[in-house]
Amino acid sequence: MKSSNVLVIGGGIAGLTAAYELAKLDINVELVEKTPFLGGHAARFTCKATECCEKCGACMVEEKIQKVSQNKNIKIHTNATLNTISRNDRFYFNIHINGQNKETDVSVSKENDISISADAVIMATGFTPYYPAKKPYGYKVFDNVITNLELEEMLRNNNIAVKPSDKQAPDKIAFIQCVGSRDSKLNHLWCSKICCASALRMARLIKRRQPETSITIFYIDIQGFGNDFENFYEKAKKDIKLIRAIPADIYKVENERLKLEYFDHLLMQPIEEVYDMVVLSVAITPKNESKELADSLGIETYDTGFIKSCNKDDTATSNGVFVAGTAGGPLSISESAAQGAKTAWDVKKYLNKNQLEF
Amino acid sequence: MDPTEHIINLDEIDHGIFRSLPFCHGYCVTCGLCSSSCPASGLDDFDPRKLVRMAGLGLKDELVNSKWPWVCTMCGKCEHVCPMGIHIPDLVRNIRGLRERDKVPGILQKGIEAAIKTGNNLGVPKEDFIFIAEDVADEIAEEPGFEGFKVPIDKKGANLLTTIHNKLVNTHTEDLKHWWKIFHAAKEDWTITSDNWEGTSWGLFTGDDESVKIMAGRIVEHMNRLEIKNLMWPE
Numbered sequence: 370m371k372s373s374n375v376l377v378i379g380g381g382i383a384g385l386t387a388a389y390e391l392a393k394l395d396i397n398v399e400l401v402e403k404t405p406f407l408g409g410h411a412a413r414f415t416c417k418a419t420e421c422c423e424k425c426g427a428c429m430v431e432e433k434i435q436k437v438s439q440n441k442n443i444k445i446h447t448n449a450t451l452n453t454i455s456r457n458d459r460f461y462f463n464i465h466i467n468g469q470n471k472e473t474d475v476s477v478s479k480e481n482d483i484s485i486s487a488d489a490v491i492m493a494t495g496f497t498p499y500y501p502a503k504k505p506y507g508y509k510v511f512d513n514v515i516t517n518l519e520l521e522e523m524l525r526n527n528n529i530a531v532k533p534s535d536k537q538a539p540d541k542i543a544f545i546q547c548v549g550s551r552d553s554k555l556n557h558l559w560c561s562k563i564c565c566a567s568a569l570r571m572a573r574l575i576k577r578r579q580p581e582t583s584i585t586i587f588y589i590d591i592q593g594f595g596n597d598f599e600n601f602y603e604k605a606k607k608d609i610k611l612i613r614a615i616p617a618d619i620y621k622v623e624n625e626r627l628k629l630e631y632f633d634h635l636l637m638q639p640i641e642e643v644y645d646m647v648v649l650s651v652a653i654t655p656k657n658e659s660k661e662l663a664d665s666l667g668i669e670t671y672d673t674g675f676i677k678s679c680n681k682d683d684t685a686t687s688n689g690v691f692v693a694g695t696a697g698g699p700l701s702i703s704e705s706a707a708q709g710a711k712t713a714w715d716v717k718k719y720l721n722k723n724q725l726e727f
Numbered sequence: 728m729d730p731t732e733h734i735i736n737l738d739e740i741d742h743g744i745f746r747s748l749p750f751c752h753g754y755c756v757t758c759g760l761c762s763s764s765c766p767a768s769g770l771d772d773f774d775p776r777k778l779v780r781m782a783g784l785g786l787k788d789e790l791v792n793s794k795w796p797w798v799c800t801m802c803g804k805c806e807h808v809c810p811m812g813i814h815i816p817d818l819v820r821n822i823r824g825l826r827e828r829d830k831v832p833g834i835l836q837k838g839i840e841a842a843i844k845t846g847n848n849l850g851v852p853k854e855d856f857i858f859i860a861e862d863v864a865d866e867i868a869e870e871p872g873f874e875g876f877k878v879p880i881d882k883k884g885a886n887l888l889t890t891i892h893n894k895l896v897n898t899h900t901e902d903l904k905h906w907w908k909i910f911h912a913a914k915e916d917w918t919i920t921s922d923n924w925e926g927t928s929w930g931l932f933t934g935d936d937e938s939v940k941i942m943a944g945r946i947v948e949h950m951n952r953l954e955i956k957n958l959m960w961p962e
Contacts, residue, residue, distance in 0.1 A: 505808065547810075551758070551811075552810035552811075553754065553810060553812050554809075554811075554812055555810075589756055589757060589758045589759070590757070613759065614762065614763055615758045615759050615763060616763050617760050617761075617763035617764030617804075617808050618763070630763060631759070632768045632769065632776075634762065634774055634776065634777070637769060637772045637774065638769040639763075639765075639768055
């Protein structure tokens, strides 16, 4: 049996998992990652364990990077851009390596342009976080307005939350949910799925490490997923203030503090409240370049811009192209990993079937 | 309190009246941005989010009889921030229009009726109006640089027609002067009309499309009759 070659595009958690699972099945993998580092967004996320593990999945990434880096069946190309793609039974690719990268290069070849052929392709190109500058919250105007992803990174690097303006711990933090999600004016009709749990977990983490902090979450409705969410939510409600309204205005007041205006539907009056830091839970949105890539690979995108995967359990319809992770829509870290593994099995089934036919 | 008394039986609701409106209120995700942005929310417990939800539930009588549609200032900030593009001011205006005309609050309906009958909200007779306009013009003519100033009334073939807010004829005649002096200084070929000069159209606020049509129609009539191409409608 001739050995197959699979191209995995994207070195985030979905691509890493797919690559590793394929490698375990003795399939050769070419893993192409645009940035200098493996791990994608999740590699910058913080562990959110409080009294116990909160199953956020952030720790899975490092473990996966290690396993992938050590596997002989996986060739890693970081800093790599996909140039040309053509198809003649197999897929032919040209990859351009942008400079040398010693940290993650395990078996990367020295040349700057590499031609590769593959029997199947997995698109694990991930998502783009919504850039909230156009929303009325002063992002990139006021120092102490950050996104949930920036808070993830801050908590990972510093362990505690600090105000960007003076690096001091904030007394009062507000989270604003659904920034750029469920928004027909942006053509983003979807719920980004992960932000409610992520905001609650980060809020609880901050409360545990900085118990004096007061935290408010402004939400539309809490979208909880997973079988133990209700339990977690009940715990979170005890030490986090949850307000069922989205503020519409932000003003900078003295000491780089931020005044939010919202309508409290229980008190039936407009409220102004001052916070030290405001965290915007931004939408998971499709990547622009993913559509182009999907087009050139001959697979469809949804109206949303996310990539359509082949029919469930019918790998023949895939035509050799598979989708894993948030390229197909909002997913959590563990869901992305699970989908990466499932996709590896789909690819294996597809390859087996094709080899019988040859 | 019996909690069941507040339960709405969804099967008994008639969504018909609101469902046909093109204001997209059915898309509401209840985010509350409208209420957070609203300068009038909280007045008489006004909550735009609840108003939109009530329309979604088809609670017609509750909305039509409520003060809320009349608390709204129609500023449109809610619509601007609404992520679902719901036309909330249009919805509010439509609800206002469903109220019986004799229950329209304040002087709005009286003003409309006077305007339809007499040509202006205050029922100022034509002779009085011409007298006031010429009097104001005489006062302007006394100021340096405006010697010989006259107000052109019903001037055929003028370049610009301007309407007048009734308040400016009644109590704020000083405010007429600013406009007219600017026209003079700019050497504008302008005119006003002796009949139906009213620029306000309160049907816009009360949801009365018929009266809005009549008021706008009169201006169009003036422009056709006097062969004027440009309109300044300072409302």
